[in-house]
Amino acid sequence: MSATSQAQYKARSRIIKALAHPTRLFIVDELSRGERCVRELTELIGVEMPTVSRHLSLLRNVGIVEDEKRGAQVFYRLRRLCIRKFLECIETMQTNSQGTDSL
Amino acid sequence: MSATSQAQYKARSRIIKALAHPTRLFIVDELSRGERCVRELTELIGVEMPTVSRHLSLLRNVGIVEDEKRGAQVFYRLRRLCIRKFLECIETMQTNSQGTDSL
DNA sequence: TGCACAATTCGCCAATTGGCTAACTGGCTC
DNA sequence: GAGCCAGTTAGCCAATTGGCGAATTGTGCA
Numbered sequence: 001m002s003a004t005s006q007a008q009y010k011a012r013s014r015i016i017k018a019l020a021h022p023t024r025l026f027i028v029d030e031l032s033r034g035e036r037c038v039r040e041l042t043e044l045i046g047v048e049m050p051t052v053s054r055h056l057s058l059l060r061n062v063g064i065v066e067d068e069k070r071g072a073q074v075f076y077r078l079r080r081l082c083i084r085k086f087l088e089c090i091e092t093m094q095t096n097s098q099g100t101d102s103l
Numbered sequence: 104m105s106a107t108s109q110a111q112y113k114a115r116s117r118i119i120k121a122l123a124h125p126t127r128l129f130i131v132d133e134l135s136r137g138e139r140c141v142r143e144l145t146e147l148i149g150v151e152m153p154t155v156s157r158h159l160s161l162l163r164n165v166g167i168v169e170d171e172k173r174g175a176q177v178f179y180r181l182r183r184l185c186i187r188k189f190l191e192c193i194e195t196m197q198t199n200s201q202g203t204d205s206l
Numbered sequence: 207t208g209c210a211c212a213a214t215t216c217g218c219c220a221a222t223t224g225g226c227t228a229a230c231t232g233g234c235t236c
Numbered sequence: 237g238a239g240c241c242a243g244t245t246a247g248c249c250a251a252t253t254g255g256c257g258a259a260t261t262g263t264g265c266a
Contacts, residue, residue, distance in 0.1 A: 001129055001148055002122075009125035009132075012193050017123040021207060022112035026104055032248085038168075045104055051255060053214055063196060072212045072263040082192045089185045090115045093166060124224085141243060154225060156244055173241045175233045 015071075018062040021081075023047065024055050031065060035077040048070055121165040122186075126150065130179075132184055134168060137159040162171050 001009075017024060023045055030036060030044060038056065042049045056076055059065045066079045104112075122128060133139060133147060141159065145152045159179055162168045169182045183198055 003178055005129075006125065006145065012190070013125045014124050015196055016119060016128075017194050020116050020120040020123040022116045023254090025112045025116055026108075037213090047254095048256065049213070050215080050257080054254080059212080069213095069263095074213065080196050082195065086189055086192045087115070089183075089189045090118050092185065093118055093183050094176075099197045126224090142241090150224095151226065153227085153241070153245080157224080160244080172232095172243095177243060 010101040015062045015064070015078060018063055019086075021055070023052075024059060025087075027052075027055060028064065028078065028087070030079075031076060031078045033086060035068075035075045037075050039073070039074070046077065118165045118167070121161055121167060122189075124158070126155075127162060129191075130155075130158060130162065131167065131181065133192070134179060134181045135187060137185075138178045140173075140176040140178050142176070144179070 001036055019028065026045060027041060030041065036044075038049060041056070042052045045052060056065065056067070060067060060076075064080055064083065065076050067074050067076050069075075098103065110132055122131065129148060132145060133144065139147075141152060141156055144159070145155045148155060159168065162172060163179075167181065167186065168179050170177050170179050172178075181203070
């Protein structure tokens with residue numbers, strides 16, 4: 001594997017890794033229905049706000065969401081709508097997965 | 104978030120997590136061109152065989168690849184071709200990502 | 207100014223990940 | 237059977253992840 005293609009795979013995995021968490025998948029799903037502020041998401045998810053905030057900043061860093069401050073609140077929304085198609089593929093795959101994962 | 108939908112998000116993230124690694128992305132890419140045995144992949148990737156073997160078993164456990172023993176060798180191939188579309192979306196996103204990820 | 211609320215950042219910690227080497231299993235050939 | 241090659245499993249370890257509470261920053265309002 002060449003150094004350049006290795007960098008390519010690393011860049012892609014960075015984006016995929018951002019989606020590889022139940023809470024962040026939920027956030028993406030929720031934001032696909034419209035923008036939400038951090039407090040709203042926190043209430044829906046059921047973990048502490050600092051945790052949600054970090055999930056959001058991670059999604060922002062890879063370009064999946066963007067934020068906008070309005071007063072004391074920060075609203076987040078999706079930047080890449082193609083994520084929906086992406087998730088559809090996962091859903092179809094989901095029905096056929098089996099076994100345990102151990103790594 | 105309800106318990107059932109939380110289980111749904113967890114199941115999906117399990118599949119996405121399987122793809123969230125440069126080496127495993129490379130494997131999927133390589134297998135999209137045809138089946139390969141573990142030794143072939145090991146030479147292409149440049150890490151030790153046990154490591155490659157574990158990446159492969161993880162991909163198998165979530166249903167992305169399947170294996171077939173032929174003599175002393177084990178050949179792997181893709182089970183879900185829709186992965187390609189999945190990755191195309193990532194590639195387009197890739198060009199627009201910025202910033203650092205720290206979580 | 208002072209208080210309350212929204213959000214982020216900082217330390218801390220337990221659990222997971224991903225690499226390695228060593229050991230083990232199974233097939234093929236001499 | 238002995239030796240070799242392909243592959244997996246096991247044990248170890250460093251680095252990362254993801255949660256929490258505490259502390260900090262910033263905005264709006266009385």
